Amino acid sequence: MRVLIVDDEYLARAVLRESLAPHPDVEIVGECANGFEAVKAIAEHDPDLVFLDIQMPKLDGFEVVELAGSKPHYIFATAYDQFALRAFEVHALDYLLKPFSRERLAEALAQARLRMPAVDRAHDSHQAPAIEALVKEAAARHQPLERVLIRDGARVHVVASGSIDYIEAQDDYVQISAEGKRYLKHQRLSELEAQLDAAVFVRIHRSYIVNVGAVRRIEPVSKDNHCAVLDGDVRLPISRSGYQKIRELLG
Missing domain, CATH: 3.40.50.2300 (Response regulator)
Structure with missing residues (x-):
């Protein structure tokens, strides 16, 4: 052995x-x-x-x-x-x-x-x-993820969870946007969602998780649709269920 x-x-x-x-x-x-x-x-x-x-x-x-x-x-x-x-x-x-x-x-x-x-x-x-x-x-003491690891060839990026603005699903990968940089990680969005702090990160759409602290405002797109606006005029779609979740967190 x-x-x-x-x-x-x-x-x-x-x-x-x-x-x-x-x-x-x-x-x-x-x-x-x-x-x-x-x-x-x-x-x-x-x-x-x-x-x-x-x-x-x-x-x-x-x-x-x-x-x-x-x-x-x-x-x-x-x-x-x-x-x-x-x-x-x-x-x-x-x-x-x-x-x-x-x-x-x-x-x-x-x-x-x-x-x-x-x-x-x-x-x-x-x-x-x-x-x-x-x-x-x-x-009872299971703690949320404090940092996310992204393998990039021989390099490993260590991204603090609090620095993440939003995460986008891309098939079996997620694209993580943090501090103006983007990283691609081989992981399902649902898996990463379960590891993050639910008081900070919310699933606003089947393809997006957003850091509530990064949201500057919520705007209507049509009668029943909204989008989250982040710095840099980044706009993320919000589903009906996602709208309820983010409104609860934003108070």
Whole structure:
């Protein structure tokens, strides 16, 4: 079992490395101190299993999964339990709360050994026991997306959610407009909508999500149709249901 360790704290990496040593079937193929290093190392080393910290500089653990893909299995390790729900959503094998015992680590490795033959992880409904035990209490603290990652060839753009003016659906992609720039991201509009703060972003049309703070005014287009006017005279269509939603948010 080829293992990659990702944690921004050297001591945490050292402890995990030492704890994995008694397991003869585990080969540590690399260690990373931040998310960017992790994405690169996953592509280079093709590990079977990644032990992944969540709160790290540059990219957090969930962003690493988004960029690196779901080919390896992931076991999240963190000192905070509020991330359990998101760990479950990205189909993590297990979720270790620091500090964890060697016995608890052995349980996580046992889960990994059982799951290695699995081919289609994305549609596997199995819930790791540690995640299942934490999901309900973590759900109430599930936080909206604070930043959006856009892969552009070898580059990665990190866009703060608050800087986004509007988002437009383009088939299986979304075009994100933020601070005068536009980015194309491979994601469904409905998926991104579910991750954004509903108190800030509203779906005004089947093809558009807008940041309420970016709306300068709402103008009638015809008897039953309206449009949202943003800076630069950008005009976005508003559906009937979208009109009700945005009026509620605007008060």
